[in-house]
Amino acid sequence: MxxxxxxxxxxxxxxxxxxxxxxxxxxxxxxxxxxxxxxxxxxxxxxxxxxxxxxxxxxxxxETSPEEESVVYDYSIVYRSSLIAALALFVLVGLVLFLVNHAMQPVLAKPLRKFAR
Missing domain, CATH: 1.10.287 (Helix Hairpins)
Structure with missing residues (x-):
């Protein structure tokens, strides 16, 4: 159904x-x-x-046959799979944010006159 x-x-x-x-x-x-x-x-x-x-x-x-009505399905695999997919998505988002905020910090140039004296 x-x-x-x-x-x-x-x-x-x-x-x-x-x-x-x-x-x-x-x-x-x-x-x-x-x-x-x-x-x-x-x-x-x-x-x-x-x-x-x-x-x-x-x-x-x-129309459903009587055999199809008596079959019991286990839908917990759907919830587990969606939970794993959501966790994988958030891990990827976290890695991207880590790379953007931490690993790709700009290295600013220091003025040359300060070191020339």
Missing amino acids: AVQVMGVGIGVFILAFVWAVALIVCITFARSPTSIASLGPVSILGAIVVSLILILIPREAK
Whole structure:
């Protein structure tokens, strides 16, 4: 059976996310004087294509067999994997911040007149 949140399926959430990202990109780059301004209409066209693909994909059948209903799934691996992915992301962010703030400190030049006397 399909997973539903508040009576709607996952496809509605995917469509909402795709359109939100497309609109944010379009608004962000709308007034850019460079060629990146064309990224806005391209993102809208991409959202239209993704929407059409998701609308035209056939939906799964609503009938389930008795064998499929009696199967018990262990979803804890999803939570563990997402926790590991989040931890890996924060480790990478921490390493980048360490490199930016500590390892790449500028070495300022000292004036020559101070040492020439």
